[in-house]
Amino acid sequence: MDYHALAERLLPGNYPELSSYESLYPPRNLPKGAEVTRLAPSPTGFIHLGNLFAAIANERIAHRSGGILYLRIEDTDLKRKVDGAVEAVIKALDYFDIRFDEGAEIGGDETYAPWYQRQRAEIYRAFVKHLIEEGRAYPCFCTAEELDALREEQTAHKEVPGYYGKYARCRDLSEEEIYRNLDAGKPFVIRLRSMGDPEVKHKFHDEIKGEITVPENDQDVVILKSDGIPTYHFAHAIDDHFMRTTLVIRGEEWLASLPIHIELFAALGFERPRYGHNCSLMKQDGETRRKLSKRKDPELSLEYYRKEGYYPRAVKIYMLTLLNSNFEEWYMKNPDAPLEEFKFTAAKMSKSGTLFDLDKLNDISKNELSKLSASDMAAFLKAWAMEFGTPAQQKYFGDGEKLSRVLTLCMGIGGKKRRKDFTTASQAMKFIEYFFERPAAHEEYRVEKDVRNGILRAFLQHYRDTDDAQTWFANVKAIAAEFGFAAEMKDYKAAPEAYRGSVADVAEVLRIATTGKANTPDLWSIQQILGEEEVRARISEEIKP
């Protein structure tokens, strides 16, 4: 068969010499050991923790080695395209300090552009044409229905499904049949003529998993779809070669198609990048665990964490602890060192699926937030409130001086121990709300109403804004004694039956009346911030007939 004539018929026109692409996209001039990695999302705009997980690994490996991280958009499937998706991805990752050196909507070195696969159609076709000329690729006229029927038949006979060997009907079409189909205007795809035998296995070094065995591919996979756009597999081989990617860190779900990629690189005569297949982030789902899914787990979208007001650094630290098993230890030893100093390696990445643990994230968040200065905390909360907060919450930030006093108190700044009361910005808003508004509701009092009213009245009688903390608390103790509560906890513990309760119960009455909550930071300090007038008003309101 005249493959050149066939190639010309299938993909007419003049394409550049293949070798010219090698000089058009020359090897990168980078120091030895520098890794070129990439993120290659499809433009659905949806980005979740799993994407961030992989993104951090790629970013760290590239930048730690003095290499390049670039963003390529895999838009070969039009159905997946969503407007503004690329900007959304860039923005979402930027929130976590993931910066690209070059790529779609980023710019940077234009040598390896364009970064949208749809704009690279010519390169793909040039190489597909070449494969046809070599007899390594052929047109296939099978319809979707025929392929479905084939798959069903194979499944029914317990055969491996797919387009291979004797099932590859168009593989050995005669010249005459091919041209008859073409003349009839039948749509076609281009398939790889696979030379592999899946019974033959090869050892393969995976940067994360170590030695693995990979069977040869025997599937005549589609490399060019009927719309003239390549499939992922083919675009991957071309792009990662010409964008000079050195290391592909990607999800484990790609391991199954590694045989295809290996054959493709070989057929094209390209040197392969190294690969590392990282485990997926799992979620407990009833009895079993499964990979995080975009459909079922909206709460795992990055947007969710932004809305809740998680501190981005905390999320990043949690991801790093999952990503590199020795990170946590390093971080404990170097709490103040920049995260960039950690020696991130692919080899230290986990081989097995990791269950996402919200408790752990929350713990890290709490700790990270507790390290912030009052002004950094204010800036973080404000940014959150302006985007997600209620108008009332936004108003908190109008009075900078008061806010600063509130945060100083709530975070225990200046004290011996930092407070750790909240995990997210949204929790923080709830935590400080009583400083800015009268409590909308009061938690339930444990002390009965008559006694309660007595305590509140007595407090109003003795309360002076100028009292220091000791004097203030001495007052509370006196009131406790007056109403039959133990003024000293020790006394109460020694003989609980001798008292109506303890000074703790009295303090609780005042606390709830002032803040609406049974649990707060130091009440004297809170009252100092609120001011005498406001405190009196709130307490008076709680004296109920």
Add this chain to the structure above:
RNA sequence: GGCCCGUUGGUCAAGAGGUUAAGACAUCACCCUUUCACGGUGGUAUCGUGGGUUCGAUUCCCGCACGGGUCACCA
């Protein structure tokens, strides 16, 4: 079902042919304390299973079980 990957406490995990099998989160108890949040002390809890190799295996080898992934003109 075929193929591939994986399996140390509830979770993330360190670890080496001989260890009291680290640490963190969670959990429980106690201490501190006017509440809470911290902080402190201590506790419960782990090598999937069967067979080898070996003086000795959680560690090395094989089988099995279990979990996961994948088998598109999606990526």
